[in-house]
Amino acid sequence: MCTLAHVFEAAGLATVALGSQRNQIAGTAPPRGLWCDFPLGRPLGRPGDPEFQHRVLDRALSLLEADGPVFEEFGESITDDVTEVLACPVPARHDAGAHPAVDEARGLRQAYDRAVERFGNRIGAGRVVDADQLPGAIEAFVRVAEGTPWKEAGIPGIPARVAQDIRGYYETAAIGLADHAPGAWVGTRWFYDETRTGAVMLAARAAMRDAGEKHNVWFYLTPGDR
């Protein structure tokens, strides 16, 4: 991002770069940089809070008044509240013949559809597999978790991209079930810590790692610190 700031300025465009990772924006030193101590993925800070977003923009645009390179810090921080728990009910078993993760995903379909209707499908399924195809994709990762080599498991695309569709489906369903805008990472923690499919994805990743698969193939199946 900050690299583009340098390139654009050289081409005659004035830029203001926002950054959430202090060392990255300070190190790349864009001509006008505003470090906002917000969670990664939320550069304007708070979803659904226009007043807060305007404060960020006002501060960012004020840097255009500087007569030379400038780096400043936005005065307000947003920290990841690790104690926030998403009270999303995981659906009860419905089809005893299906793997619990697949049954769970099917059980969340109405919540997913409601969320898509309300918010649009910005992060949900559809990059590789759509919502109808998602149970089949989860079944493929179940096979990987149980020891099947990933190339033989029937994953319907690049594993990391399919994994994003699965996570996106769950997190979209989660915001449909939540009665408020959850904090950053809350939906992600719910997915990996509370759901059967989240556990399958972690197990599949571990199985691929332990089998000696290429780092890039298994590492990006989940957030890196998992």
Next chain:
Amino acid sequence: MTDKHVKAMTADIETPTFETTAFTTPPPLEEATVAIVTSASLHHPDDDDFAPADTGFRVLDAERRDYVLGHWSPNFDTTGFAIDLNTVFPIDRLDELAAKGVIGKVADRHLSYAGNQFDLSAIRMDSGPAGARWLKEQGVDVVLLTPV
């Protein structure tokens, strides 16, 4: 898993260095045309998805709101954008600033690149300058750069 952990994991990634810092003085903000350029790999559903290590850019139509996240990294929160696109791409906020006369105009079209690139040479030498030319051709004066 916390934001602190993920930031710590990426804290040591080497940042590119620039021997000089180019600096363009903008026109008065109330006369300026402002565009957003994001590294969130946003695209419209009917546009090509971003490939791994894709150094190209996609054009985002300001009249549409069907922006889809195409980033390959799993290492950031996505629910903020899912709930409110302005968390990453503050197009509604810019429209409001233009309505108030704070900025001159919101660009009709904006750009999206893929962040999390390990080899920045193509962006520095090719797609970055191409994006800048494209923005200049659209009459853009000021660019707001947003990451994820």
